[in-house]
Amino acid sequence: MDQQNLRIVLAFSLDDQAWIRRSSIIVPKFWSGHGVTPQTGDALRIGGRQFVIQGRVWEHDGGTPILKLFLSSGHAESDTVFG
Template sequence: MAQHSLPIVLAFSPEDQTWLRVSSVSVPQFFEGHTEVPVSGDALRIGGRQFIVQARVWEHDGMTPTLRLLLSSGHAASDTVFG
């Protein structure tokens, strides 16, 4: 099984981008060195929040293809306080 070298970029909503920046959450390179590319419906856990791959967008800059993953808003159950 060969590893892919396809650049994969995660696209967050503006609110989630702000949360990542303000909370200093680092986004790991989930797919680096893997043979399988992500598909719609895959779930990613980042900083205690869950994001779902809603769509995949293939882009090409004239040199190389890139796979952009459009993610759902990440709202964790831990963000809600009951009682």
């Protein structure tokens, strides 16, 4: 698929959406110009937090294919996970 004709939309939890707005974080277009689409399990770092792609949904708006990515809740950089 031609990446120029694909729109990728990130779906954040409500808490993470509020955090992004409050912190005035600009979410970069990670896949702009890349020939490979993101996969389930890929991790993104945005504003010092990590998000993992948990699911993908393909949609079409009548003119452009859309890949909607459902992300995990973000974890602050200082979060520690054991096990």
